[in-house]
Amino acid sequence: MALSPATVDTDEINGTAAGRVGGLAHSSSRCPPLATQRPVSAADVAGSGFAERVVAWQRVNGRHELPWQQTRDPYHVWLSEIMLQQTQVRSVIPYYQRFRARFPTLEALAAAPLASVLEAWSGLGYYARARNLHRCAQTIVSRHGGEFPGDPQITARLPGIGRSTAAAIGVFAFGCRAAILDGNVRRVLARCFAVDGSASPAVDRRRLWALAESLLPTTEIEAYSQGLMDLGATLCVHRQPACDRCPLASLCAARQQGRQAALPVPVTRKPLPERRERVIVLTDGRQVLLERRPASGIWGGLLSLPELAGGSVEALAQRNGCRLLVTSELPSIRHRFTHFRLALAVVRADVEIIARSAGEHRWQWLPLERVGEAALPAPIKRLLLSLRPPPAAIARSAMAAADRADH
Ligand code: SF4
Numbered sequence: 001m002a003l004s005p006a007t008v009d010t011d012e013i014n015g016t017a018a019g020r021v022g023g024l025a026h027s028s029s030r031c032p033p034l035a036t037q038r039p040v041s042a043a044d045v046a047g048s049g050f051a052e053r054v055v056a057w058q059r060v061n062g063r064h065e066l067p068w069q070q071t072r073d074p075y076h077v078w079l080s081e082i083m084l085q086q087t088q089v090r091s092v093i094p095y096y097q098r099f100r101a102r103f104p105t106l107e108a109l110a111a112a113p114l115a116s117v118l119e120a121w122s123g124l125g126y127y128a129r130a131r132n133l134h135r136c137a138q139t140i141v142s143r144h145g146g147e148f149p150g151d152p153q154i155t156a157r158l159p160g161i162g163r164s165t166a167a168a169i170g171v172f173a174f175g176c177r178a179a180i181l182d183g184n185v186r187r188v189l190a191r192c193f194a195v196d197g198s199a200s201p202a203v204d205r206r207r208l209w210a211l212a213e214s215l216l217p218t219t220e221i222e223a224y225s226q227g228l229m230d231l232g233a234t235l236c237v238h239r240q241p242a243c244d245r246c247p248l249a250s251l252c253a254a255r256q257q258g259r260q261a262a263l264p265v266p267v268t269r270k271p272l273p274e275r276r277e278r279v280i281v282l283t284d285g286r287q288v289l290l291e292r293r294p295a296s297g298i299w300g301g302l303l304s305l306p307e308l309a310g311g312s313v314e315a316l317a318q319r320n321g322c323r324l325l326v327t328s329e330l331p332s333i334r335h336r337f338t339h340f341r342l343a344l345a346v347v348r349a350d351v352e353i354i355a356r357s358a359g360e361h362r363w364q365w366l367p368l369e370r371v372g373e374a375a376l377p378a379p380i381k382r383l384l385l386s387l388r389p390p391p392a393a394i395a396r397s398a399m400a401a402a403d404r405a406d407h
Contacts, residue, residue: 030150031176048251050192051217051224057247058227061234063089067096074148074173075106078136081168082129082160095124107146110137114301115292118375125378127302131295132160150174163209171225179212180225184232189215190264191236194253197265204265274341279305279380280313281330281348281387282322287365288384289320290376298337299377303364305346313349320363322351330387335379346383 063069066089068080079099083092102120103109109117114134121130136159140148148169149155156166163181170176181189189195189211197204217224235242243255254260282289290303306316317324330346353365366374371384 031170031174031178032151032153050215050248050251051220053247053251054227054231055217055220055223058223058230062223062227062230067093072173074150074169075109076100077173078148078161078165078169079133081165081172082133083124085129085165086126087124091124095121106137106148107141109134110141114295115375118301122373122375127299127375127377129160131300135159136161148173150176152176152178168225171221175221177216177218177221179209179216180229181209181212182229182232184236185212185228186232187238187264188228188232188236188248191241191254191260192248192252194257194259194263196263197267201267272336272339272341274343276343276345278308278345278347279333280308280316281305281346281384282313282317282320282351283348283368283387284322284351284353285368285389287353287367288371288387289316290364290366290374292362292364302375302377303366304377304380308347313347317349317351321355322353325350325352330383333379333383335377344379348387 068076071077080092080096083096083099099120103112103117112134114131117130117134118127121127124130139158140146149158150170150173152163152166152170155161155169156163158166161169164185167176167178167180168182170178171180186208189208193211195204195208195211198207231246231248235246236248239261241260243249243252243260246252246255249255254263280289289306291306293299293302293304295301308316313327314324327350328348330348332346333342333344335342335344368384368388371381371388374381376384
């Protein structure tokens with residue numbers, strides 16, 4: 001599959017972070033002055049008490065006890081921000097704790113093999129985040145002497161860190177006065193200030209960034225930033241926002257106009273081209289053959305099903321020390337990336353393993369009962385999980401294999 005390294009699995013697009021603000025003091029202040037742009041609705045913003053309302057609400061109703069709220073270490077703040085993209089707080093907590101235990105410092109993460117990082121990430125999904133985390137740690141060690149830059153404009157140039165994540169790291173690790181504009185904050189601002197879409201998504205983004213910057217308070221930046229994210233995550237939700245409990249209700253233009261459901265205006269997407277490939281589930285009923293993908297490109301560094309680009313199933317089986325028994329078609333897999341849709345035809349090849357080939361490092365037999373913990377692309381993992389036989393069948397298959405080996 002010839003895939004562009006610039007293409008991103010849509011499962012892996014950055015989303016939103018949540019849950020911070022503790023009572024810790026910032027250990028350093030390395031923040032640049034904010035280059036404030038002209039606000040979109042200066043008249044609406046001035047004197048509205050917007051920031052004060054958000055801060056007061058956050059103090060009482062926001063989240064304060066999450067593990068990443070008990071630290072100002074930029075490594076830990078960054079790790080939590082990346083994990084929280086597209087993933088619920090509840091799911092992130094055990095991963096965050098295990099990841100910190102396994103890679104206690106940024107240097108330890110940078111020195112670890114990518115496969116080990118992907119393995120620790122396994123189950124969180126959206127593996128581009130883990131690959132970028134690893135590359136970013138190596139970049140900070142090699143170019144910044146292992147010190148996380150405090151300036152969000154510098155941080156935003158590091159692998160896997162966009163403008164909003166850089167601002168979040170700046171705010172929560174260094175106390176910088178920087179605007180966050182993740183999906184939750186965007187929804188709150190678009191509704192509160194009735195920001196309609198124009199013909200240009202780029203213009204709309206610039207307008208919202210300018211608005212976000214114009215609203216920043218001069219103090220309590222951390223409670224304010226966390227409050228906006230908490231509001232978007234808990235009250236100003238996508239469907240049926242809880243306007244009656246919202247501290248911004250009396251200011252909110254969308255509420256006054258009854259347009260909560262229409263804002264923010266959804267971005268219209270062009271239809272994507274489709275690519276078709278064929279993959280093989282080569283299995284003896286207990287294990288499945290996987291191939292490690294190249295480090296760059298789609299699903300880079302992950303184990304995945306081998307592709308059948310021009311070769312035959314029989315040749316693949318022989319090359320891996322197997323005798324082909326029978327093949328069958330499985331339901332195809334459809335998956336969406338940023339630049340195309342992928343349609344994978346899936347062939348199941350039941351085999352008998354004759355001899356373990358010395359094999360190249362990139363090939364690996366994975367026991368089916370370990371599929372859940374392996375670093376696999378989400379759609380491949382879903383497929384393999386659906387193929388897992390019940391434990392009793394695995395035990396019978398293992399005994400049959402042992403009998404064959406005895407004869
Ligand atoms: S009043 Fe409703 S729509 Fe407006 S910001 Fe609050 S929750 Fe969102």
